[in-house]
Amino acid sequence: MADDPDTPEDSKLTRSKSRWAELGKFLTGLTSRPEDARLPPGQHLVRNWPVLDLGQTPQVPKDRWRLDVDGAVPALVSMNFAQFMGHAHESRTCDIHCVTTWSRYDNRFEGMSTTRLLELADPLPEATHVVLHSNDGYTTNLALEDFARPENLIAYSWNGEPLTLEHGGPVRLVVPHLYFWKSAKWLRRIEFVTADHPGFWEVRGYHNRGDPWKEERYS
Ligand SMILES: Nc1nc2c(c(=O)[nH]1)N[C@H]1C(S)=C(S)[C@@H](COP(=O)(O)O)O[C@H]1N2
Numbered sequence: 001m002a003d004d005p006d007t008p009e010d011s012k013l014t015r016s017k018s019r020w021a022e023l024g025k026f027l028t029g030l031t032s033r034p035e036d037a038r039l040p041p042g043q044h045l046v047r048n049w050p051v052l053d054l055g056q057t058p059q060v061p062k063d064r065w066r067l068d069v070d071g072a073v074p075a076l077v078s079m080n081f082a083q084f085m086g087h088a089h090e091s092r093t094c095d096i097h098c099v100t101t102w103s104r105y106d107n108r109f110e111g112m113s114t115t116r117l118l119e120l121a122d123p124l125p126e127a128t129h130v131v132l133h134s135n136d137g138y139t140t141n142l143a144l145e146d147f148a149r150p151e152n153l154i155a156y157s158w159n160g161e162p163l164t165l166e167h168g169g170p171v172r173l174v175v176p177h178l179y180f181w182k183s184a185k186w187l188r189r190i191e192f193v194t195a196d197h198p199g200f201w202e203v204r205g206y207h208n209r210g211d212p213w214k215e216e217r218y219s
C-alpha cells in the first residue's frame with residue numbers, strides 16, 4: 001500500500017489561491033465550446049511552460065519509483081519504473097489550460113493511456129471515482145469517466161524529452177479536457193473509490209470537476 005506523506009502545510013501562495021477562489025478571481029462569466037475557439041474563456045496563450053505546485057519538489061529516482069493502483073480493484077497493481085515503461089506506448093498532443101489563466105498549445109506527451117491502466121487494474125463495478133496521490137502529498141479527484149477519457153496519459157515524456165522534475169517527473173498524469181490542477185505531478189498512487197473524495201484544491205474552493213470550456217474554476 002502506498003505510504004502518502006502528510007498533506008503539506010498551506011503556503012502563502014496556497015492561501016492566496018484559496019482566497020481567489022472565494023472572490024471568483026479570473027471569472028469572465030462567458031462560456032465557450034471547443035468547436036467555437038481553441039482558447040477557453042478567460043485564458044491567455046503562453047509559449048513557455050510555467051511551473052505550478054505546492055513548492056515541494058519530491059525527488060524520486062527511477063530505481064526507487066513505484067506506482068500503486070489500489071482501492072476498489074480485485075487486486076493491488078504495483079509497478080516499478082521498468083514495468084511501467086513496458087506499458088507506456090502512447091503519444092498524444094494536447095493543449096493544457098491552467099486555472100490561473102494560462103494555456104499552452106501543442107504539448108506532445110508520451111506515456112501509458114488511462115485506458116490501458118483501466119485494463120490492467122480492472123476496477124470493481126462499484127468504483128465511481130479516482131483519487132490521484134502524489135509524492136508531495138498532493139491529491140486530486142476525478143470521476144471515473146473523466147479518468148477514462150481516451151486522450152489521458154500517465155506521462156513520462158514531454159516534447160520528446162523525459163518529463164523534468166519540476167513538471168512532475170518521472171511520471172505525471174495528463175488530463176487535457178480539465179483544468180491542469182487535475183493533472184497530478186509526481187504520481188505515486190491511483191486509488192479507485194466508491195464515493196467522491198475531493199482533493200487538495202477541491203477542498204480549498206476549486207471546482208470539483210474543472211471544465212475550462214464551462215469556466216468551472218471555483219465551486
Ligand atoms: N503533485 C502535484 N501535482 C500538481 C500540483 C501540485 O502542487 N502537486 N499542482 C497542480 C496545478 S495547480 C497545476 S496548474 C499543474 C501545473 O503543472 P506544471 O507545473 O507542469 O505546469 O500541476 C498540477 N499538479
Ligand SMILES: [Mo]
Pocket residue numbers: 052098099100180181
Ligand atoms: Mo493550477
